[in-house]
Amino acid sequence: MNTDQIYDVVIIGGGVVGCATLFHLTNNGYNCLMLEKNKHLVAEASAGNSGMLHTGFDAPLGSLELHCIQQCQVHIFDILNKLDLPYNRIGATMVAWDSAQMSKLPIITQHSNIANVSEINQLSLSQLYQREPNLSRNATGAIHIPGETIVDPWLTPIVMAEHARIRGAQICINTMVNNVEFNDSNRTWNVFTNKGNVGSKLVINCSGLYGDIIEKIAGYSSFKIKPRKGQYLIFNKTAKDVISSSILPVPTEITKGVIVFKSVYDNVIIGPTAEETEDRHASPTINSGITTRLWNHGKKTVPSLSKHDIVHMYTGVRPATENKDYQIIARPDRNWLTVGGIRSTGLSGCIGIADHVLAQVKYKFGIEPSKSSWETIKKVNFNFTKNGTVMFPHGIEHLITHPLTFTGVTRKTISQSNL
Structure with a gap:
């Protein structure tokens, strides 16, 4: 300096x-x-x-957040290529597990189209299981967002x-x-x-x-x-083939929900949670109850995950505001x-x-x-x-x-x- x-x-x-x-x-x-x-x-x-490098398909319409995400999409891949940084356009699949969630999928698709996020498609159940054969057979429908990408964060x-x-x-x-x-x-x-x-x-x-x-x-x-804590489980790379895309839940008014996804290095991850906290630091202590909840979510979504080991857990804190x-x-x-x-x-x-x-x-x-x-x-x-x-x-x-x-x-x- x-x-x-x-x-x-x-x-x-x-x-x-x-x-x-x-x-x-x-x-x-x-x-x-x-x-x-x-x-x-x-x-x-x-x-x-x-x-995860999101496309902005679900960002609030007219928001500065949506504008910045879309501008990032225009430039980031050229930058990643020139800097020779790893990324994978793995895509994402949002899965509905009941009729109430299923009814939200057309609304999310319409929102995405208005936001000019292209190539978001509703899938039939046969198309879903062709893409993701290891998913639980309890799904009621899905949409595919091919532009969703993972990078080294x-x-x-x-x-x-x-x-x-x-x-x-x-x-x-x-x-x-x-x-x-x-x-x-x-x-x-x-x-x-x-x-x-x-x-x-x-x-x-x-x-x-x-x-x-x-x-x-x-x-x-x-x-x-207003810090918001999220906890994650990381699986051994032996689990890399259990999913082909990031598996998203249908979001609620409060949270986007827990995702099952892969890192750019092929570790499968479950998370994040969304917990309000006063602590601005990522605590080294992982809550055992939340770990169990994440693990159960993973097994319920992709049953074959139960055959693979968890190699690490971590916590992140997001700088949310009012x-x-x-x-x-x-x-x-x-x-x-x-x-x-x-x-x-x-x-x-x-x-x-x-x-x-x-x-x-x-x-x-x-x-x-x-x-x-x-x-x-x-x-x-x-x-x-x-x-x-x-x-x-x-x-x-x-x-x-x-x-x-x-x-x-x-x-x-x-x-x-x-x-």
């Missing part, structure tokens, strides 16, 4: 949204600094998600961040923001941290589960984080941009969110980049190590903080207490 210069942008928070924003703004010529309070990047909400933002670092961005870990102060005369921020003070033309709050706390430091109170939509709030009078309340679709919308942020920086704040933009995205070489880290050629090493990545690329399981 260079305390002698004024950055174009300081980004607070090194989760998937912060990393994608750093990546996109740096590629467009902005001199950026990212501040992360933890010892490792992608260590909070982004270290406990599902790794940890490696994707980490490589984006390192791509930005190679192109001049600075990343500071173990750096806590204690206070901020706006200078009206030169319209810049002074950001006070435990490692010194830094100046910036614009501050972007991407601090996820702590977004409301950073807002208060800046003198705002736009929303309150609002259903994203809380992306621009304050041009003080050059402050809030990117909060991203809930469970931060990965699905990350590049779309970053593109929306770029438009705000350019046109609402009127801040021009101090460098030339980069025309190309280039592969960043890296190697997984035996110690559960990833090493980059420029001497940077990252601890794998997401259990899906760690379990997928190593033969042993990760202890939740090590996260």
Whole structure:
């Protein structure tokens, strides 16, 4: 962190949204600094998600969330290909198990069509079991969403961040923001941290589960984080053939429900739950009652899962708020941009969110980049190590903080207490 210069942008928070924003703004010529309070990047909400890249078929119509997810769909696959990151367009199958759920399928299909999410099709029971022969025979109907994709939820933002670092961005870990102060005369921020003070033309709050706390430091109170905990079970890779797509339940007004899906590394996962909590941390303790409920859901949905072993369990906490939509709030009078309340679709919308942020920086704040933009995205070489880290050629090493990545690329399981 260079305390002698004024950055174009300081980004607070090194989760998937912060990393994608750093990546996109740096590629467009902005001199950026990212501040992360933890010892490792992608260590909070982004270290406990599902790794699913959604199409937005069920996002609220007219919402900023839907817009950002759809914009992400336009750009993310080109980025994943150029960065040589793993992904699989496995598709998803939403299964109804009774007549009440069955009656909702045409409504969900119509919603998807209005949202311009193409290729969503209602399946007959024969078509369903042809696609998913291991499903319980108690289904009453289904719809297929072929565009649903799985990615590595940890490696994707980490490589984006390192791509930005190679192109001049600075990343500071173990750096806590204690206070901020706006200078009206030169319209810049002074950001006070435990490692010194830094100046910036614009501050972007991407601090996820702590977004409301950073807002208060800046003198705002736009929303309150209401953490929502989700727990998961991870199966041995021997279960990889029990499903061919992500098996979604029919959502309720309260939750999207528990999913049976595969990681990009072929581990089958059951989850998440949706539990309101006051704790912003992912507890290392897994509730045995919830574990049993998830396990029973998996066996009820795909009976042959009972033949396979659970190799790990983990918990994620989502930064929900009292609002259903994203809380992306621009304050041009003080050059402050809030990117909060991203809930469970931060990965699905990350590049779309970053593109929306770029438009705000350019046109609402009127801040021009101090460098030339980069025309190309280039592969960043890296190697997984035996110690559960990833090493980059420029001497940077990252601890794998997401259990899906760690379990997928190593033969042993990760202890939740090590996260």
